[in-house]
Amino acid sequence: MWARQPMSGWGRYPVVESLCTRPERRGEAIAALKDRDGEPVLGYGLGRSYGDAALVTGGRLVLTTRLDCMLDFDPVTGWLRCEAGVSVEEIINTFLPRGFFPPVVPGTQFVTVGGALASDIHGKNHHVDGAWSDHVRNVELLLGTGEIVVCDAEQNAELFWATAGGQGLTGLILAMDLRLVPVLSPNIEMESIRVNNLDEFFAVSADSADFSHTVSWLDTTRRGDAMGRGIFMRGRHAGQGSEAGANPLGALADLLEPVADIGFLDSDLLLNRVTMGLFNEAFFRKTPAGVSKATVGYKPFFFPLDVARNWNYVYGPRGFLQYQFVVPKDRDHHAVRAILDLFVSRGFVSFLSVIKEFAERQHPWLSFPRPGVTVAMDIPFGGQALLDTMDEADAIVAEVGGRIYLGKDARLSRAMFRRMYPDWEAWKAVRDAADPEGVFQSDLGRRLGLCGG
Amino acid sequence: MSVLILGATSPIAHAVAARYAGEGKSVAIAARSLEEAERIASDLAVRYQVETRALAFDALDFDGHGAFVESVEAELGAIEVALLAFGDMGHDPQHQEGFGEAHRVIDVNYTGAVSVAERLAGAMAAHGRGCIIGIASVAGDRGRASNYIYGSAKGAFALYLQGLRNRLFADGVHVMTVKLGFVDTRMTWGMKTKIPVASPDAVAGAIVGAARHKLNTFYYPPFWAGIMGVIKAIPEEVFKRLSL
Numbered sequence: 001m002w003a004r005q006p007m008s009g010w011g012r013y014p015v016v017e018s019l020c021t022r023p024e025r026r027g028e029a030i031a032a033l034k035d036r037d038g039e040p041v042l043g044y045g046l047g048r049s050y051g052d053a054a055l056v057t058g059g060r061l062v063l064t065t066r067l068d069c070m071l072d073f074d075p076v077t078g079w080l081r082c083e084a085g086v087s088v089e090e091i092i093n094t095f096l097p098r099g100f101f102p103p104v105v106p107g108t109q110f111v112t113v114g115g116a117l118a119s120d121i122h123g124k125n126h127h128v129d130g131a132w133s134d135h136v137r138n139v140e141l142l143l144g145t146g147e148i149v150v151c152d153a154e155q156n157a158e159l160f161w162a163t164a165g166g167q168g169l170t171g172l173i174l175a176m177d178l179r180l181v182p183v184l185s186p187n188i189e190m191e192s193i194r195v196n197n198l199d200e201f202f203a204v205s206a207d208s209a210d211f212s213h214t215v216s217w218l219d220t221t222r223r224g225d226a227m228g229r230g231i232f233m234r235g236r237h238a239g240q241g242s243e244a245g246a247n248p249l250g251a252l253a254d255l256l257e258p259v260a261d262i263g264f265l266d267s268d269l270l271l272n273r274v275t276m277g278l279f280n281e282a283f284f285r286k287t288p289a290g291v292s293k294a295t296v297g298y299k300p301f302f303f304p305l306d307v308a309r310n311w312n313y314v315y316g317p318r319g320f321l322q323y324q325f326v327v328p329k330d331r332d333h334h335a336v337r338a339i340l341d342l343f344v345s346r347g348f349v350s351f352l353s354v355i356k357e358f359a360e361r362q363h364p365w366l367s368f369p370r371p372g373v374t375v376a377m378d379i380p381f382g383g384q385a386l387l388d389t390m391d392e393a394d395a396i397v398a399e400v401g402g403r404i405y406l407g408k409d410a411r412l413s414r415a416m417f418r419r420m421y422p423d424w425e426a427w428k429a430v431r432d433a434a435d436p437e438g439v440f441q442s443d444l445g446r447r448l449g450l451c452g453g
Numbered sequence: 454m455s456v457l458i459l460g461a462t463s464p465i466a467h468a469v470a471a472r473y474a475g476e477g478k479s480v481a482i483a484a485r486s487l488e489e490a491e492r493i494a495s496d497l498a499v500r501y502q503v504e505t506r507a508l509a510f511d512a513l514d515f516d517g518h519g520a521f522v523e524s525v526e527a528e529l530g531a532i533e534v535a536l537l538a539f540g541d542m543g544h545d546p547q548h549q550e551g552f553g554e555a556h557r558v559i560d561v562n563y564t565g566a567v568s569v570a571e572r573l574a575g576a577m578a579a580h581g582r583g584c585i586i587g588i589a590s591v592a593g594d595r596g597r598a599s600n601y602i603y604g605s606a607k608g609a610f611a612l613y614l615q616g617l618r619n620r621l622f623a624d625g626v627h628v629m630t631v632k633l634g635f636v637d638t639r640m641t642w643g644m645k646t647k648i649p650v651a652s653p654d655a656v657a658g659a660i661v662g663a664a665r666h667k668l669n670t671f672y673y674p675p676f677w678a679g680i681m682g683v684i685k686a687i688p689e690e691v692f693k694r695l696s697l
Contacts, residue, residue, distance in 0.1 A: 001639050001642050001643070002643070003642055003643020003644075004643070005643070020643075021642070022639070022642060024462065024463070024464055024638065024639055025462050025486070025489050026488065026489060026492060027486065027488075027489065028639075066464060068496075069492040069493065069495060069496035070495070070496050070499040070500055071492065071495045071496070071499065072495060072499060073499045080499075083492075094499075094500050
């Protein structure tokens with residue numbers, strides 16, 4: 001059952017019309033791969049990758065959201081076996097009352113576990129717990145040949161590591177074993193610290209080793225001495241019997257959650273340099289100088305934007321691009337400064353940006369996290385000038401041995417990609433062996449030379 | 454006490470099963486494919502921590518339906534609620550050569566449904582309680598050129614449920630007929646329509662609520678009762694000239 005639909009990532013740029021199917025039975029997913037008229041296919045979850053990672057022009061998408069059965073759970077070890085379409089939200093709703101939480105969560109709970117592995121997502125606890133794939137012990141993969149294989153540390157180990165961060169190009173992820181972590185409370189003990197510039201950010205970050213979760217909101221509208229100012233947030237799962245105190249973030253979330261739907265705001269005019277500057281100023285001023293402590297619910301801490309289901313519509317039909325990079329740390333944070341300065345000097349400011357330090361930890365081939373500091377900026381689509389600016393930023397990132405996050409990307413060049421991900425050939429060899437016919441393709445993969453011609 | 458879901462792999466049936474599992478009830482999950490039934494049964498066991506069974510159920514195995522119902526009751530206790538959610542629209546049975554496809558569509562949707570419902574009726578009447586929920590279809594409310602084989606089988610099933618309801622009333626057993634409009638499943642996938650499409654979860658909530666209130670015949674979304682009222686009221690002389 002294929003139906004033609006306009007599809008896009010979370011950034012709503014680009015939009016590609018594709019034949020889509022949404023299997024409701026496992027057998028239908030297997031059948032879909034046979035019934036594709038020779039066209040390439042790709043899995044598509046909740047559409048939270050930003051660019052074209054989950055799009056395939058002239059190909060077909062298999063939507064996994066109805067393949068969402070939880071298959072087994074061991075309350076002693078925390079291992080959960082679940083199908084690819086299970087969302088982080090469903091895992092939390094099912095297991096938080098039993099004292100378990102996903103090991104890693106991104107900035108939204110509306111992602112599927114299949115997408116989480118395909119992008120090998122990270123969260124605020126990367127410096128302690130690593131990425132999603134660090135908590136997955138096996139994956140069941142439907143290959144382009146129609147064969148179903150299980151990949152883990154022993155069997156098909158290379159295919160397992162190629163699938164983690166592999167952007168869905170090794171096959172259709174059917175199921176995986178994910179290890180949930182025990183927590184004593186649904187709440188987070190957090191501290192908010194106003195930082196006035198980049199140096200202060202790094203000082204607070206270095207001083208936050210006791211916190212399992214750290215992230216800092218970053219005001220990208222500022223240059224000079226105030227560059228890098230923001231609100232550093234650090235927290236940990238609270239102990240037993242903690243009560244979430246009244247706090248503005250939580251109260252706002254509770255109020256907005258049932259009614260928020262930004263879809264009706266769909267206009268290109270809403271976000272511009274003036275409104276984004278005002279928002280950033282207001283957000284910075286909202287937090288008093290110094291350290292503020294609070295106990296908050298997990299939703300405002302981890303998923304502050306989820307209260308508005310379609311917050312991506314705030315950017316209007318033009319869509320937006322997220323630019324997320326990681327660069328190794330250096331003494332004066334030269335690369336971060338150069339990139340922030342580049343964007344603001346070209347007039348591209350970000351509505352929401354975050355900055356975080358990653359752990360000294362190795363991840364598989366196409367997995368994004370590398371030791372260093374990562375910055376993510378959401379920027380309204382600004383035509384060729386923005387694309388050119390991002391190309392310039394890429395050069396700075398590549399020069400210092402950094403990389404950009406493929407799950408957020410819609411425009412990276414193949415040459416730059418190869419500099420940023422020097423292991424790409426080893427990855428591709430594994431992928432090509434698993435999918436010799438090139439059944440699985442994506443627009444991102446074609447652009448970066450990972451699949452297709 | 455248990456709940457039996459026949460045709461459990463449909464998202465609507467899965468969602469109804471989840472509602473009952475959420476109340477702590479044991480659930481028997483039956484589907485043509487045992488492998489698919491096992492997925493659903495595992496899902497409910499993990500999410501709701503209730504006892505579940507996965508069973509292979511063949512609507513066309515009329516002779517096996519008695520033993521099937523007995524085995525569910527032997528394993529999980531008396532069946533309190535049975536949902537008949539299986540169905541098959543077939544591959545355009547109106548335009549196939551020979552009678553095979555039409556026969557199969559009639560047998561799955563009508564004969565098979567009656568066969569298993571009779572066994573359930575017997576068991577529930579013996580217990581003096583229970584509820585049978587049958588998913589009929591708005592397609593059974595009026596014969597249409599495009600799907601009259603399926604529609605007539607579903608229409609006959611609705612008529613059967615009506616009779617069964619009257620027979621079992623004295624035994625303390627309730628029978629509810631559900632007629633669904635557009636629901637967001639593979640049946641409506643890709644359909645372009647201005648008519649609102651209900652989510653399987655919303656449908657499930659409505660079905661469970663309606664069963665609790667012992668509704669007899671129940672349309673969902675409710676405005677479909679109005680739509681079908683209008684469609685049924687169109688005189689045949691006019692209707693046959695419309696290609697609906």
